[in-house]
Amino acid sequence: MDRKFDIIVVGAGLVGLSTAFKIQQKMPNKRILILEKETSVSLHQSGRNSGVLHSGLYYNPGSLKADNCVKGRRELVDFAIKHKIKHDVCGKLVVATNQKELSFLPKLLNRGIKNGLKKLEILNPSEMKEREPFVSGLGAIFVPETGIIDYKQVAHKLVDLIKKINSKSGVITNSEVSDFYRNEKHSVVVTNKQKFYCENIIFCAGLFSDRLAKKDGLKLDLKIVGFRGDYYTLTDQASHKVNNLIYPVPNPEFPFLGVHFTRMTCNEIECGPNAVFTFKREGYKKGDFNFKDTLDALNYLGTWKLFAKHWRFGLNEIVKASSKRVFLHNLKKLIPSLAIDDIVEGRSGVRAMALGSNGDVIDDFKIVQVNKNIHVLNAPSPAATACLSIGESISQIYLNQKN
Ligand SMILES: Cc1cc2nc3c(=O)[nH]c(=O)nc-3n(C[C@H](O)[C@H](O)[C@H](O)COP(=O)(O)OP(=O)(O)OC[C@H]3O[C@@H](n4cnc5c(N)ncnc54)[C@H](O)[C@@H]3O)c2cc1C
Structure with missing residues (x-):
């Protein structure tokens, strides 16, 4: 080999795979290797x-999030x-x-209009109920351009396309990058199994982006912390209560959208x-615990500042996570007829959030x-x-670097 x-x-998440795909499209002769520590992509x-x-x-209009979300969504739908x-x-x-x-x-x-969204509408309660008969509220915004997609399918398609453009490119799974350095000729990337050689490394490691950046000598003013989200x-008896997507109005003080209802592409309705x-x-x-991650988080001043600023929110979320009744209570604000037997525990995900030393979550992509x-340091939702x-x-960035 x-x-x-x-x-x-x-990192073979959507950011790493899209990056490899875009470079491969522009420079078909480049041989690109994607190293992923897990058994498959996008896990x-x-x-x-x-x-x-x-x-x-x-x-925020003009932010990287606003620009990339609108552009990226249109491109992803195509x-x-x-x-x-x-x-x-x-x-x-x-x-x-x-x-x-x-x-x-x-x-x-107005923010949506400034970001280029079309056909946004404010609905009164009866117009709202025409779209979602079981929802309760004083009014709503209808956002016609929002949708749902199977992101795992997107990831696997990107792998196929990269290999189709250049058969010498591809993903190697079960390969955790543990070290890397530059010698006089090239960069050496060390995994748990073997060494690889290249000219440029692009780090898209999600929850571990800060650790790899630090290893590369970057002085960071942030640390990645994980926020678990349970669904x-x-x-089947209750799924008729949601047609599509129902979200609360987000609290502008927090970087989360609040528990919502989502119809998935498999037609299951998830809440969370x-x-x-x-x-x-x-x-x-x-209750999952990792000594290194805990020490890392607690040795960081930003974590304590975050706890001090948002202890009430944090406590509420812990209670919500440990009690089905409390979770349901939150869901009932949007759909009051939901009963305890209408919901069953589902899966979970962990968000990588970049936390500044002042205790504020860094909002924009970085x-x-x-x-x-090149290091992707912050790529949250x-x-x-x-x-x-x-x-x-x-x-x-890669092409400009070459010139
Ligand atoms: C609960 C939840 C809900 C969300 N909902 C939405 C949504 O509906 N819509 C939306 O647009 N966004 C959403 N997001 C955000 C979105 O999923 C992420 O922003 C996006 O997937 C980030 O992609 P990524 O490639 O940066 O990270 P990841 O998908 O985490 O990929 C990073 C990869 O790097 C690998 N890796 C890490 N370290 C190493 C190493 N040393 N060696 C080799 N491999 C390594 C990991 O195994 C992983 O596969 C949500 C996120 C969560 C957690």
Whole structure:
């Protein structure tokens, strides 16, 4: 097996795969290797998310999130049509359940318009019920460009396309990058199994992006912390209560959208996710613990500042995670007729959130270049929606670096 490549991408999530795909499209002769520590691609954030094609409604106009979400979504929908990937641009409701939220709707709508969204509508309760008969609220925004997609299918298609363009490129799984360094000729990437050689390394390691960047000599003003999100599923008897996507109005103080209802492409209805600080970066079960991750988080001033600022929110999320009744209580704000037997415990995902030393979550995407390497330091939601656009940006950074 040849172990020399032009580029090595670390991490086969949607960001790593889209980056490799975009570079491969522009430079078909480049040999690109994607190294993934798991048994398959997209087993972490990219395969454990809500499966939503975000519209771009929420993000600050002009931010990387806003631009990449809108561009990336349009491109991903075209990609899904071209490659027959399961998706549905079904629209969603953002529902206000109190006066404060209702008065926030016009602001949210204007933000969406500034971000280029089309045909946004404010609905009164009866118009809202025409779309979602079981929902309760004082009003809603209808966002027609939001959709759902099978992100795992997207990831596997990207792998196929990369290999189709250049048969010498591809993914090697079960290969954890443990070290890398530069000698006089090239970069050496060390995995648990063997060494590989390349000219450039692009790090797209999600929950571990900070550790690899630190190893590369970057002085970081952030640390990645994990926020687990648990989902429940509606039973077959209750699934008629949701047609498409129903979201609450987000609390602008927190970087999470609040528990919502999502019809998945398999037609199951999921409710969630909550947001619980986790002491294991890839800890998908309640009570999961990892000594290194815990020490890392607790030795960081930003973690304590986050706890101090948002202890009430944090406590609520822990209670919500440990009690089905409390979780249901939150869901009932949107669909009051839901009963305890209507929901069953489902899967979970962990979000990689970049936390600044001041205790604030860094909101926007962050990509930096160091010598011949590129690091994706922060790619939270909507990075799955935006993956092709993020990949395009990284490919431009790579091309500019070459000139
Ligand atoms: C619960 C949840 C819900 C979400 N909902 C949505 C949504 O509906 N829509 C949306 O647009 N976004 C959503 N997101 C966000 C979105 O999923 C992520 O922003 C996106 O998937 C990030 O992709 P990534 O490639 O950066 O990270 P990942 O998918 O986490 O990929 C990183 C990869 O790097 C690998 N890796 C790490 N370290 C190494 C190493 N040393 N060697 C080799 N491999 C390594 C990992 O195994 C992993 O496969 C959600 C996220 C979560 C967790």
